[in-house]
Amino acid sequence: MNKAALFEQIQKKQSFLCVGLDTDLSKIPSHLLVLDDPIFEFNKQIIDATADLAVAYKPNIAFYEALGAKGWESLKKTLDYIPQEIFTIADAKRGDIGNTSGLYAKAFFEQMDFDSITVAPYMGVDSVKPFLAFEDKWVILLALTSNEGSADFQLIESKYGKPLFQEVLEKSLDWGNTDNMMYVVGATRGEKIGEVRAIVPDHFFLVPGVGAQGGSLEEVAKYGMNASCGLLVNSSRGIIYASKGQDFASAARQEAQKLQEEMKDLLTRYCH
Numbered sequence: 392m393n394k395a396a397l398f399e400q401i402q403k404k405q406s407f408l409c410v411g412l413d414t415d416l417s418k419i420p421s422h423l424l425v426l427d428d429p430i431f432e433f434n435k436q437i438i439d440a441t442a443d444l445a446v447a448y449k450p451n452i453a454f455y456e457a458l459g460a461k462g463w464e465s466l467k468k469t470l471d472y473i474p475q476e477i478f479t480i481a482d483a484k485r486g487d488i489g490n491t492s493g494l495y496a497k498a499f500f501e502q503m504d505f506d507s508i509t510v511a512p513y514m515g516v517d518s519v520k521p522f523l524a525f526e527d528k529w530v531i532l533l534a535l536t537s538n539e540g541s542a543d544f545q546l547i548e549s550k551y552g553k554p555l556f557q558e559v560l561e562k563s564l565d566w567g568n569t570d571n572m573m574y575v576v577g578a579t580r581g582e583k584i585g586e587v588r589a590i591v592p593d594h595f596f597l598v599p600g601v602g603a604q605g606g607s608l609e610e611v612a613k614y615g616m617n618a619s620c621g622l623l624v625n626s627s628r629g630i631i632y633a634s635k636g637q638d639f640a641s642a643a644r645q646e647a648q649k650l651q652e653e654m655k656d657l658l659t660r661y662c663h
């Protein structure tokens with residue numbers, strides 16, 4: 392899927408919502424636990440309840456690999472169940488020396504058919520490029536993350552007098568293009584999103600941190616939206632764990648719908 396197709400879907404659904412499938416056996420409703428594959432059953436119902444409101448799904452790989460072979464199976468079934476036109480993100484935060492990155496890319500782009508993968512930039516160009524060798528696939532590079540520890544390195548001033556996240560953005564600009572690279576920018580960083588947008592005006596951002604981490608959707612749109620929307624805003628726990636009961640899927644839909652309605656309004660105000 393290219394940038395134009397992604398924007399088309401955003402316009403059609405009036406949404407830039409990414410639903411995070413951070414599916415945890417200890418948090419899903421107990422009535423599902425008797426089933427053969429509770430993780431997949433949970434995801435399936437969440438997808439059924441939100442597919443018309445979401446433009447992307449982001450399974451966080453940790454939640455699946457923590458369960459061993461069975462977890463990978465649930466992940467594959469989930470990925471195959473997601474409707475074709477919806478963008479998929481393997482939130483794996485990979486990146487290693489070139490030949491190893493190439494195999495991570497094969498795992499997520501060939502063994503599984505994800506549209507994109509989150510990648511850590513720390514090891515530099517040769518750790519990122521192998522992911523970009525796959526046609527129609529995307530790298531989502533960590534730029535300014537939502538967590539408290541992001542200040543430990545990302546905000547440190549480099550020898551050129553710029554914060555490290557800025558070096559990451561500037562340096563990586565010519566590694567890919569706006570049809571195969573996005574950047575992670577946390578919703579908890581408010582006006583800093585504007586600083587990132589000034590450096591990379593045309594790229595899409597994956598923005599986690601609304602919902603459970605308290606980031607403001609309004610601020611994200613105000614500082615980050617561009618003429619092609621340029622945003623995929625993720626919420627995981629805030630949507631998928633809206634209820635622990637039999638009504639978990641409809642409760643998830645309600646939360647997703649609240650965000651979508653706000654997004655519709657924000658698209659009208661800021662997407663130009």
Ligand SMILES: O=C(O)c1cc(=O)[nH]c(=O)n1[C@@H]1O[C@H](COP(=O)(O)O)[C@@H](O)[C@H]1O
Nearest residue numbers: 451509536537538577599603604626627628
């Ligand atoms: O790459 C990510 O998706 C990510 C980057 C970041 O800076 N912060 C962040 O929270 N995430 C992920 O986004 C999701 C946030 O989940 P909730 O806080 O439950 O909405 C988790 O899967 C995180 O791993």
